[in-house]
Amino acid sequence: MAKKVYITKSGDTWDMVAKEVYGDELYTSLLMSNNQELIEYFVFPENISITLPEIPKEESLLPDWRS
Template identity: 35%
Template sequence: MDRANYTTVQGDTWDIIAYKQYGNESLFPLLINANPQHATKVRFDAGVTLFVPAAPEEISEDLPPWKR
């Protein structure tokens, strides 16, 4: 995924946004780190624009450690 912006809808939370953008709610720290001005928010109002950094490349557990 390329870098992009996301505009919140009423009631969005960090994990919901991470799931919508990355398909994985556990990546929410990426969003918080990229948007420190909103780090204390728990639920968003509609219309907040957030920066969405590119998702990290997945590392296959099937690869030997030196190729991960």
């Protein structure tokens, strides 16, 4: 399976990406821990590739009936 990637827009931040991709800012730490090479960014320039990890089942914020 191909890795999913988010391409930043100028001004994106980690929490903005988490909200857009996963629907909740609570996944910010998941994004950051899986993209350590980008950790120096607070505000992203455009065209930076962020690898999007799968949400581990036990970390899902959705109830079972919504998954």
